[in-house]
């Protein structure tokens with residue numbers, strides 16, 4: 001059954017949600033050089049039938065314009081005629097939605113997430129042990145070690161997708177692209193934001209810990 005297009009009200013609500021998150025993250029310097037992209041799912045979800053609002057590609061995400069977002073389908077294709085191009089990384093969003101049924105996905109580049117993803121590339125995961133902010137990822141075990149997966153960062157985005165499919169860990173609501181950035185998701189924008197903030201705290205912690213200890 002073909003998915004019904006989202007209503008104008010749903011679209012406006014999704015764009016407003018993205019605008020709020022974009023403004024906050026921009027104030028933290030989380031979109032250097034037009035990097036980063038954000039999306040929220042709109043309407044009902046079926047694994048091969050869903051739509052989401054996503055940031056347009058190449059925009060300065062520190063400013064607001066009437067052309068910042070568009071609605072795409074489960075293949076990352078715009079659902080309405082538009083001159084806007086969806087984020088170049090939209091296929092990563094589509095795959096994460098398909099695998100997790102998430103309600104929102106946020107991607108940012110930071111010095112900390114880039115450095116730790118390169119530093120731990122040989123392990124294909126960033127290990128984090130017994131840091132309180134792991135609870136921000138909704139993981140509550142005491143003294144737990146988590147391993148945040150890292151995948152290759154190919155120039156052609158479709159080449160990255162199979163690694164995301166293979167490496168995404170349902171217990172960890174995020175995945176790193178090597179020397180690139182983090183994708184974090186959640187059931188809604190509130191949860192995706194909490195997860196992203198927790199990851200960024202953990203990456204800075206790991207970076208500083210490794211610096212102090214001088215070894216892996």
Ligand SMILES: CSCCC(=O)C(=O)COP(=O)(O)O
Pocket residue numbers: 033034035036037055056057058059086087088089107
């Ligand atoms: C200038 S950053 C390189 C592209 C990138 O990694 C990114 O996150 C932004 O791409 P988009 O197409 O979403 O603007």
Ligand SMILES: [Zn+2]
Pocket residue numbers: 035036037089107108109180181
């Ligand atoms: Zn990126």
